[in-house]
Amino acid sequence: MLHVAEAARVSVATVSALLNGTATVSPELSQRIEQAIRDIGYKRNAIARSLKMGTTRTIGLTVPHITNPFFTDVVSVIQQAFDRAGYAVMLCCTDEDLNTQDEQIRLLLDRMVDGLIVARVGDGGILKRIVEDANVPVVLLDRLCEGVDTDAVVLDNRRAVFDAVTYLIHLGHRRIGYITGTSDISPMHDRMIGYREALQAAGLPVAEELVRSGNFHEIDGYNATMQLLSLHDRPSAIFSANNPMVIGTMKAIRDIGLSCPEDISVACFDDFPWSDVFVPQLTTVAQPVQAIGEQAANLLLDRLAGNRDAPPRKLVLKGRLMIRNSCRPLGAVAQSVSA
Amino acid sequence: MLHVAEAARVSVATVSALLNGTATVSPELSQRIEQAIRDIGYKRNAIARSLKMGTTRTIGLTVPHITNPFFTDVVSVIQQAFDRAGYAVMLCCTDEDLNTQDEQIRLLLDRMVDGLIVARVGDGGILKRIVEDANVPVVLLDRLCEGVDTDAVVLDNRRAVFDAVTYLIHLGHRRIGYITGTSDISPMHDRMIGYREALQAAGLPVAEELVRSGNFHEIDGYNATMQLLSLHDRPSAIFSANNPMVIGTMKAIRDIGLSCPEDISVACFDDFPWSDVFVPQLTTVAQPVQAIGEQAANLLLDRLAGNRDAPPRKLVLKGRLMIRNSCRPLGAVAQSVSA
DNA sequence: AACGCTAATCTAAACGTTTCGAACGTGTCA
DNA sequence: TGACACGTTCGAAACGTTTAGATTAGCGTT
Known part of the structure; x- marks a missing residue:
């Protein structure tokens, strides 16, 4: 940004203002700046931005096993939802192990994720404190957690x-x-x-x-x-x-x-x-994997949009029995060997 | 860190030195510092660290569809490998769309990922320039890319x-x-x-x-x-x-x-x-999903460990025909209706 | 007692942004 | 004409680290 500012003969503050639209900058300077950006091939450094702003536009998502088709689908939906909202998602697999989960959550928190979606494992572990501290919003996915009172979407x-x-x-x-x-x-x-x-x-x-x-x-x-x-x-x-x-x-x-x-x-x-x-x-x-993923994403996005104080919301969705032919009627005469 | 330093009556430099082991600090101060860290519940801010160090210990991974079981497995293996190495992974799904892919790669680069593993889509798009610029190492997964000369692991x-x-x-x-x-x-x-x-x-x-x-x-x-x-x-x-x-x-x-x-x-x-x-x-x-994932991870980890100048390496793995019973012999008498 | 060496600690400058408040020029109004 | 408001631009501090180089203290030598 410094280089851009120099090339355009303006201050960095002006470049920043233009980039973020936080202040009006004259057409003249705007043009010079945009030209300089193109010439230099400048890309704003999101890390520096995050440091200053205190927000990373990144969320953490942990599931026990991504190869479990339920989680595969839900992860996919969640990823899409946050992608649309301009967020990146860091994915962790906890392998049904509490220590792993704690470590990974710490890793995510270190990296200052703005929020967390967790299909938790074991008892809450570190999760409990994080929710209590309330610095980063957490939504529970698929699994509730005793003593952890936060947004959640689960099945009935x-x-x-x-x-x-x-x-x-x-x-x-x-x-x-x-x-x-x-x-x-x-x-x-x-x-x-x-x-x-x-x-x-x-x-x-x-x-x-x-x-x-x-x-x-x-x-x-x-x-x-x-x-x-x-x-x-x-x-x-x-x-x-x-x-x-x-x-x-x-x-x-x-x-x-x-x-x-x-x-x-x-x-x-x-x-x-x-x-x-x-x-x-x-x-x-x-x-309803689509709904589960979307609702979880929405709950978190809502918190990220600033709605921090609302009481925890718990969404309970309904499953649907898909009747096919792996179960046969019993009691009457044995069915024919139809397969 | 400032608070910790104050509480322990030392300078931030000393705290940093202790945390990183970059200089010896006396047992006395070490203890004071550790106590202060515990008291305050201090966690090092990885964002600030990244800004200063120029490395995020995070990599980006893009695949077309995570619901494709091949990619599900490979993503899982890669995630585990980087987890072990202390890296976080940002996952993106490009939905087989070049524009989406370009956008997501930009997103990842903005966030200063240290490296990229890409199961690319369309022609290379922005990928080509990124590899040429050689600022962040890229390994191609599953799919080679014309004109993009970089590490890769693919199947024969x-x-x-x-x-x-x-x-x-x-x-x-x-x-x-x-x-x-x-x-x-x-x-x-x-x-x-x-x-x-x-x-x-x-x-x-x-x-x-x-x-x-x-x-x-x-x-x-x-x-x-x-x-x-x-x-x-x-x-x-x-x-x-x-x-x-x-x-x-x-x-x-x-x-x-x-x-x-x-x-x-x-x-x-x-x-x-x-x-x-x-x-x-x-x-x-x-x-061989396990091998593919591990090799891809290893190629990237090797670059991240500093081996930047080695010429691009291309790993070609072998598939294995799993013969079951969905194909029947033809030509002889029709087989019995065995199912 | 003065000196140099080593080990431990600190000061302060970065890293690349955002943002607050000040400064500047210009036009408007009394 | 002077005061004032407004729209634009800028300077500089801050975000939380790392790190080079300066400083200090302790200690053995001569």
Whole structure:
């Protein structure tokens, strides 16, 4: 900017004024300055600007795993939304590890991000203090956090699973296996409640041996399913509360020599592009990823626009059961081997 | 830092020296300073640091679509690698649009990223100048760029498709449909060459009506497949050079009332977590995503570590044909309806 | 006792912006 | 004619660091 100012024979203040439109500058000087900018190929240094202004027009986004298709989609939507608003987004993957998350949040804060969108992991960790300090606005994504009172957008997980399990019950299933991730995060907790409530509402017992939990990975789903299928009175249906884990479920079913839906019905959380392409077409609970991403972005953008004092807003969106053909009716005569 | 210095009754220079270990500071002062840091809850401002140092420990990463599973995986690997090295990564999605890409690169450069990893789009656009200016190191990912001479890691696309198509030919297929993305990016171009060469090597004609191109999206794959399947002499196999488009291919096959692999064989580029879970298990060309991501990260980290003058390095990795059961042998008696 | 050496600390100038208030010229009004 | 307001431009301080070079203190030598 100094060079531009010299070349245009004006002060840096004038260049700045022109660039930001913060003061009127005469057509004459404007032209000289613009010419100089072109000649020199000047680009304003956003770092210096950030230092002075105290704002970076950058936000931080952390998710557990970007390869989880739910997060892939949501990240994509959020990225687009902030891109439109002229913000950059720094992406971090916490790998479901609290220490990693804390470190990454610190890293983001060091870099003075203007805001944070967090699909948190473990208990809140450092998050709690950050929200309390209220220096940078935080919106919680997908997962609420006890003791962290801030904007959030989540799914009505309890209801979504309640509906899905009720659907299985209506098909005639009585023993429904349930595979969950570690229950220390709110969605897993709420989904489990939905499962229990659906069984109870139908007057069915909640058999603890039908509930297995794992650590969100394919292999965990595989192991959990193996256990369920080797039960002496094995379930006729399995609901997987987590998308990556259902891959393991399907592989276990195949490896054990069974097939879906003939021998066992399967449904899971989170829709994905392939879910209706192959056989069986998987029945899933689809989250409104577009809406979730946009709402999260909007909540944060609103805070960034200056609306700091409004009380925390919590948005609860509804899932949608995508009924396909991985669950078959039970009880009547066995269905034909249609596949 | 000023407050810390005051509280510890030392100068800011000493605080800085301690924090960076750039000079020895006595145990006495060290302790006072550390105490003050704890008391105040001081965090070093990375922006100010960046301004002074001219480095942000942040890199920019642009990909066309993060929802394309290939890019999802690669982004994930790259993110992890830079995280380990203490770098933050700013992620941008260019949506296969050159203007968007140029804008985002400008945005990243404004923010003084230390380096750039780009899965480029269109012709190089602004990229060319940036590489020539050589202020910030650039590594090309997945896609080379004419006239942009810089580090790159790509797949041997020609060979990968050559192998895949040759496999189809060995199965007895003679009319093999080919669906490609727009051919202005190197992988699409090279893959097409691989297709043609495989046909030629087998003494088969290259029938132009069997080649369809689209814009990388599911719907384009759907339309292309519809066209191929309505040919009077329709292909017995289809190879899709792009992953998202093969979803459209499978849906088109289903919608038209055919089934895979009984009526038509399908193979495609890029493996994904679901490819061997359902029926049919899709035969794919798997890219070594882990290696691609790591190599790209390493190339850039090496430049960032100061190795600026080495000539551009171009890494070419090999794909791997994952043979499953979406392609059936032809010519002999029709296979049983096994699915 | 004076000197030089070393180690520890400090002063002050950058880095590239923004912005406040002052300065300047010009035209208007009493 | 002088005072004043207005529109433009500028000087300089500030943002929070790093760092070169100056300063100081301590200590062994001669």
